[in-house]
Amino acid sequence: MTGEYRNTIDEKGRLMIPPKIREQLGSYTDLYLTKSTDGSLWLYTKEDFNALNREVNYGPLAVFNKKARLIDMMVISPAREVELDKTGRLSIPQILREFAGLEPKSECVILGSMSKVEIISARKYDEMMIQYKDMLSDLGDELSIQRMGQ
Amino acid sequence: MTGEYRNTIDEKGRLMIPPKIREQLGSYTDLYLTKSTDGSLWLYTKEDFNALNREVNYGPLAVFNKKARLIDMMVISPAREVELDKTGRLSIPQILREFAGLEPKSECVILGSMSKVEIISARKYDEMMIQYKDMLSDLGDELSIQRMGQ
DNA sequence: TTGTTAGTGGTAAGTTTTCCCAAAAACAAG
DNA sequence: CTTGTTTTTGGGAAAACTTACCACTAACAA
Numbered sequence A, B: 001m002t003g004e005y006r007n008t009i010d011e012k013g014r015l016m017i018p019p020k021i022r023e024q025l026g027s028y029t030d031l032y033l034t035k036s037t038d039g040s041l042w043l044y045t046k047e048d049f050n051a052l053n054r055e056v057n058y059g060p061l062a063v064f065n066k067k068a069r070l071i072d073m074m075v076i077s078p079a080r081e082v083e084l085d086k087t088g089r090l091s092i093p094q095i096l097r098e099f100a101g102l103e104p105k106s107e108c109v110i111l112g113s114m115s116k117v118e119i120i121s122a123r124k125y126d127e128m129m130i131q132y133k134d135m136l137s138d139l140g141d142e143l144s145i146q147r148m149g150q
Numbered sequence C: 001t002t003g004t005t006a007g008t009g010g011t012a013a014g015t016t017t018t019c020c021c022a023a024a025a026a027c028a029a030g
Numbered sequence D: 001c002t003t004g005t006t007t008t009t010g011g012g013a014a015a016a017c018t019t020a021c022c023a024c025t026a027a028c029a030a
Helices: A019-025 A046-057 A066-076 A094-099 A122-131 A133-149 B019-025 B046-057 B066-076 B094-100 B122-148
Strands: A003-008 A014-016 A031-035 A041-045 A080-082 A089-091 A107-113 A116-121 B003-008 B014-016 B031-035 B041-045 B080-082 B089-091 B107-113 B116-121
Touching (some): A031 A046, A031 A066, A031 A094, A046 A066, A122 A133, B003 B019, B031 B046, B041 B094, B046 B066, B107 B122
Antiparallel strands (some): A003 A107, A031 A080
16 A cells, blocks of 8 residues: 555545555545544554554553553544545545644645555645655664664 | 544533444443543443443452552542433533533543543643653554564 | 522524535546 | 546535524522
8 A cells, every 4th residue: 555646635625535545445435534643644444443443452451551541542532434435535524634734725645555544734744854854864774784783 | 432523511511422422322321421540531331331340340359459449439439320412412410520620611522432432621632632742653653663563 | 489500401593514416637549 | 639438626405413592490598
């Protein structure tokens, strides 16, 4: 589930999901849209979202575990069950749109990644790319070191 | 049972529970509302509340286990049996309202989570989100690492 | 008794969201 | 090119939801 795409949100808060991404999602229904850990949104299939949920909430009395509770509150709980309309558009609930800074008529970036689709405002995305450009080469170094050390 | 919603408490201390959450509660009656471990309120179905109660109180010598006794006192005992009126409003008993800092006419956040609904004042919620925002991206990293390591 | 406060139940207007259709655009094949 | 097909965009109508308000009851105090 990979690829980078840019689309604009229409005035009703709907976002066109590119066909290539739709194919990979497999279904137009049973999708979960939630807050990410960094101001964007994550779109999951039901299976992958359930897997995430199980990781966080697994075990008796997880509800009294502070760290688990925090992740739950910030990532799991805000999730909304969504679906694409028959032309492949995702209608993003207002509260999630506001969280991600996705104004109607603004541009956003759709990123396919391993088990999810990331939706991020183009403005934030571009800023992030500039900000982390230098850091990226360092990450590359770390990776090389790890690989060499294997 | 997920989704984040914001609503205001009316001047009589009633809170509109969003339809999507009501669906997932299944019933308008046999609900339990209680104190959480951190200044918010938890709304459970009867079944899920009983399950929680069992987790905390059953098991050998739970009655002599200090932690179990504490949770019992703070979370199980204060629970009130409540119901929604036919327009989906939850009337929050004054003592629980005061505990959670939910003034009439104030805004509050309704969070669906695995087996319960969390009700928290918007002011507290926003403060919490700001406070834990940095911590969150680290937690996110941990999650990703765990997932990659599967 | 009378007034005040807290809680309950309901209606109706206004807004938002959802669903669907169709025009426009992009694309592919002949 | 031209035609047919798919994709994208825009918008209207219907349904659903929210908000604000009002009337009533019960409990309590003056």
